[in-house]
Every structure is written in C-alpha cells, then in structure tokens.
Amino acid sequence: MxxxxxxxxxxxxxxxxxxxxxxxxxxxxxxxxxxxxxxxxxxxxxxxxxxxxxxxxxxxxxxxxxxxxxxxxxxxxxxxxxxINSSDGEKTSVTPVDTAICDECVRELFEEDNRRYLYPFINCTSCGARFSVIENLPYDRANTSMRDFEMCEDCLAEYKNPLDRRFHAQTISCSRCGPKYTLYGKDKEVVVLAEEKNPIATFAKLIDEGAIGIAKSWGGMHIICKFEQANRLRTLYKRPAKPFAVMFRDVNAMEKYASLEANEEKMLTSAHRPIVLLDKNTSSDVLDAISPGLGNIGVYLPYSGFHYVLFHYLNSDGIIMTSANVSGEPMIIRNEDAFLLKADYFLLHNRKIVNRIDDSVVRCCKGKKFFLRKSRGFVPTGLKVPYKDRVLSLGAGENVSLSISKEGNLYSSQYIGNTFHYSYLYSYPLF
Ligand SMILES: [Zn+2]
Ligand SMILES: [Zn+2]
CATH class of the missing domain: 3.30.70.100 (Alpha-Beta Plaits)
Incomplete structure (x- = not known):
C-alpha cells in the first residue's frame, strides 16, 4: 500500500x-x-x-x-x-514555521556537561528555525542555509540514530560544526571572535552598561538596549513615538510591568512565542519611554537558544528588543547591511537568512487572539478558500504582505513592514 x-x-x-x-x-x-x-x-x-x-x-x-x-x-x-532519499513531486503543502526552542533543548542548553551547553543554535526535530532557513522543498539540509555547515561526527551519529531525538533533524549542529556569532564594533572591526572568547557574554555586558546593539536572530535582526536607553534610541533612529517591543527573561519579570491573564500567558509561552500586547500595570517614566502615550506594551519571551544564552549573561530582566529596519524599509537580513544601522555593537552570525520573518504581534481578547502582525511562528500556513482559481494579491503601503491562492488553499506571506517604494537600501543614504 x-x-x-x-x-x-x-x-x-x-x-x-x-x-x-x-x-x-x-x-x-x-x-x-x-x-x-x-x-x-x-x-x-x-x-x-x-x-x-x-x-x-x-x-x-x-x-x-x-x-x-x-x-x-x-x-x-x-x-x-x-x-529513503527525498524526491521531487507535487508541492501543495506549506513549509514548516519557525518554532520556539522546546523544553528538552532548554534543559540541555544549561547542562554543563552537555556538548551543546550554551550553544545558541541548539535545536531538535521538534523545534528551531525552519521557514527562515528554507530555500526549497523537500525540506532537507541541502535545501536550507545549513548546507554551508558540514555536520561533525557526533552530530552525524545523532542524525542517523532512529532512537535519537535529533534523528533526521535537518538543521542539527553543535558548537564544533554549526554557525557562530562574532561581535563587531561600529567600524566593522572584530571585538570578539567566536573562536577566541564568548561574543554573547561580552555583548550582554555592553548592553548592561548602556550600549545599543544589533543582534542577528533567526529571520532578521533586533535592535537591543536597556529600558533606560529608550530615549537615546528614539533620537538615533528618529522614532519619536513608535512603541518598542520588550523581551523579558521570564513571566515573573514581565509581571512587574504588565498585567497578564491566563490566555495571554499561554500565548506568550506557546511554541509560536509572539509579541503580545498587554496592559501596563503601573505608570512610570520607564514604561512611558517604551510606548509613549499608550496603555499597553508589546512583550515577548525568549524563543531561541540565542535569547536564553543572552539572558543567561545579562543582569537586566527585560530589554528593548525591536525590529532592526530603517523607516520605510523591510527588516535587514544581510550582515553587510547591518552596518548601515546606527548602533554601538553588532552581534552577527554566519548563517544566511533565507526568508525574512519578523516577530508576530497579537492581542488577546475574550479568549481569542487577533493578529496585528502575522509572521514568525504562524507563517506560512494555508487557509481553505471556496474556489480553485489562482489569485495573487499584494499590498498595501502599510503592513505589507501578499497572498496567493492555489487549488483551494490561500497562503499569506509574512509581514514585510511599512514600505512605499522598492528598496533604496543600496542606492540612498539611510538617515
Ligand atoms: Zn528542541
Ligand atoms: Zn556537530
């Protein structure tokens, strides 16, 4: 059969x-x-x-x-x-979504004798970057940006062992064979090389001391700083009123600033791990600088090994972690473009981002979720539609995305951003 x-x-x-x-x-x-x-x-x-x-x-x-x-x-x-080996065939399903690090991988991440101790790209068959690294289907390592990293013997042994939880995990890697972070300064000079010391530890210390940093994640880059630096960030990026997203170490740290209901906590800790808009529970200058004039604040929890490692080294329990883009442009994904952004330090890794995917933003209301931005963790997914025609729709200037329908399924793209022109990134000065 x-x-x-x-x-x-x-x-x-x-x-x-x-x-x-x-x-x-x-x-x-x-x-x-x-x-x-x-x-x-x-x-x-x-x-x-x-x-x-x-x-x-x-x-x-x-x-x-x-x-x-x-x-x-x-x-x-x-x-x-x-x-057996994959083969070509009909492509009617969607690629898997980027899925937050699972509990088992978090446990391994902090086991001192584990060979992936504090390894920021830890993942398994149940979790990790997917859509952001996939170029084509079938989903095999050769069709992802992990192709550039040859598995070491230990990873290969896990990959081949049917009883291992990384059996056929296409993005399997470890600190010996996988992608690496390097910390750069403003003038692209190397501050800490992965092979020498720990670039994430140094980056965390600099952020605690008040630096503004750019860090490359799965599907894009974050601008990171302490709450106290919000006004400097606003001046630097000419964003006088735009609310900034905040990542907290855990739910306890979050509760000092925002009130949280059970369904919101469930969404925040789910494998989708979106940004959730919560009501502020105090009024303070710090909170007002994060989302000026608003009663709510966009918060999320660590979703990758990198975020857990970053908080492991940080003293701060919460940090501004917002999308790294310039006004009117989609989020930056290439290392060389990161240096076009204004920041004190740049923490970049050497894995290519294939598909840009921003953090999703949702709001919970009466037990249901509403998308303000449907992206990482939710895209791509298909939606049944009552027609078989192929339809392409694009737009609009704000919250750009596109949708394509085929064979009774409609697929929406990730959130691309607010953009009113073809990218100027390489031909115009940015600020
Ligand atoms: Zn896992
Ligand atoms: Zn390895």
Missing part, C-alpha cells in the same frame, strides 16, 4: 515518527519526503489502518495533517523499514 500524507509534515520530525511506528509494528517498507508531502510505502496489505491509528497517536507536536490518501499499489524490494 502507498500512503500520501499532505499538510505540515516536513521539518517537524514526521519521518522519524513514521519509522518508529512502522518498526514497532514490524512492518517493512519506506518513508520519504516527496515534493511537499510525505509518502509511505507499506509492504503488507491490511495493516494500513492499524499503522495510521498508531501514527495519529504519536504525531509530533508541530505536525498537522490536511489529507491522507491511501492507494493500493504494490511495494517491492523492502526487507526492512527504511527512510
């Missing part, structure tokens, strides 16, 4: 789960990524129902299934169950 599964099934640990379930039932056959779908071959007719029932119980947390097609086709030549 041949089974085609459509939905968010690549980059989420789906094939390893299929493998484990098939092995536990003693089945022979194969699983592979085909186009944007997963194809499973099962050698024994009549076992597919039991197999699918078991699979549904074991689904990885970020997988979601739109459709299952079962075909009566013979599968020959498989003595065992195997994960």
């Amino acid at each position: 041949k089974i085609i599964i459509r939905g968010i099934v690549q980059g989420v640990g789906f094939r390893p789960t299929v493998y484990r379930v098939a092995k536990s039932l003693g089945l022979r056959g194969y699983v592979l990524n085909k186009g944007s779908n997963v194809e499973i071959g099962i050698g024994k007719k009549g076992t597919e129902e039991r197999f699918l029932n078991s699979l549904m119980k074991e689904l990885p947390p970020i997988a979601s299934i739109d459709e299952i097609e079962v075909k009566d086709e013979p599968i020959n030549g498989y003595e065992d169950f195997e994960i």
